[in-house]
Amino acid sequence: MSDQEFGDFYYHASTTFNNEHHVESDMFRVSSADHHPSSYMSFTGCLQTSIDDYGSLEKAFGLSPSSSEVFSPTINQQVGSNGSEVMAAITPNPSISSSSNEAAGDCEEDSDNNKNKQPKESDDGDKESPKKGNKAGKRKGERKQKEPRFAFMTKSEVDHLEDGYRWRKYGQKAVKNSPFPRSYYRCTTQKCTVKKRVERSYQDPSTVITTYEGQHNHPLPTTLRGNVAALLQPSMFPTTSFPHELFMQMAASPHMINNQAGEEKFSPFQHQVPDYGLLQDMVPSVFLKHEP
């Protein structure tokens, strides 16, 4: 099923479901000498050139130049059955000190993201601003730990792909050098700090780039979508480690189109969502490592 060369980090895996649905994953490391997370990148399809900096990486993903993400180990997954395609990147512990992505780090220290939401009654006493005070709630000098990030690209006509969780949109911004806006979502579950950003690639408008930040600290909403909820239940994953949880979402989300209402409108493939065993075969072991 796969050939695996973690020596210099090329990974390819392919899996066929029911002789019909074919999934391929590719991952490789650009520079074996570089330990920086950015040394990992997506390969298949989108990258044919050597990428040595964030800029080219962004271009490879069709991101706006300023929306710099540090992509680390990357899966490129292709689901052949319906033409949908997913390419993914994981940032287990981004170490960059990007400014624009500062908010990503907010989640960790404030277990509940209320600090962001209630700046006015914040303890800092800077209530001078009638609208919002220190909305970020960051104390100067404080270094915020960034949440792990997971980004993937999906060929889809809808921006917001259903992934089993409930999200509330809290913002939308125009993206520089891109005609498509970026949308910001937060998990609606209390005390869950997970956020995601959704934007279209300006290079390939048919591609949606979704970036998750943080880890869900709760099971899937039980009211949600029968089989997928069951498939993604933490009981299946006693310790829901972030990467493979999202890989599950990767596997499922391209086929769950914008179904916030909750009813099931899955494509036939959904009923063949791979079980954990299959995923273990599909996903490099590094992605399946459970937290201690």
Add this chain to the structure above:
DNA sequence: CGGATTTGACCTGCGC
């Protein structure tokens, strides 16, 4: 009517 979305304003960090 309550929850979700929209949207303009505001905040922050970075580069120049």
Add this chain to the structure above:
DNA sequence: GCGCAGGTCAAATCCG
């Protein structure tokens, strides 16, 4: 210091 861009807030609005 200023401008820019990303990210977030929260009032207004929409919708079931």
